[in-house]
Amino acid sequence: MANKTNYIALINEKLPSGASIPASDHRLTMHTNPNSILEVVYGNALGDSNGTETYTTKNTDFSYQITIFKSGNTITIFGNLIALTNLSSGFVNTVFDITNSDLYGNGTGMAKNLSNNNTYALTINSTQNKLFISGGILSGSQVEFSITYNAIN
Secondary structure, three states: OOOHHHHHHHHHHHOOOOOOOOHHHHHHHHHHOOOOHHHHHOOOOEEEEOOOOOOEEEOOOEEEEEEEEEEOOEEEEEEEEEEOOOEOOOOEEEEEEEOOHHHOEEEEEEEEEOOOOOEEEEEEEOOOOEEEEEOOEOOOOEEEEEEEEEEOO
16 A cells, blocks of 8 residues: 555655656556555555454454545545444443554544434544444444545655
8 A cells, every 4th residue: 555655655756856857657656566656546446344454453343345545645444344242331342453553543434324214423532443332322333434544654
């Protein structure tokens, strides 16, 4: 996954000052390389779940399927989760840990229980790199969620 630091390193490597620079090196920095500006701004959607755990690590209280979009430093994660146990109200529960450092950041979002239309607050923070959900959720409840936040990398 591309980020600003990797793109700057690519520019410094392929486009040095005071040199005759081949067109192929220009192309690498613009669109061919995985760290190119095209990937930084228009990266592909990423999928993950408690079964694949490519960018996240599951918590035993939830199953989930998510889609992740990153454009520049803005990240949106949306998807569905199912509570695998009864979760008490008044507590903050970890849905999953974020394991890819390009997705670390801080933000808040909302979730909606499809059974009873209850809403829940979501939080991501760069200190713990986890997605948290607040509130009581009954086992078997399906919840839709979305969170948009700024990456720190």
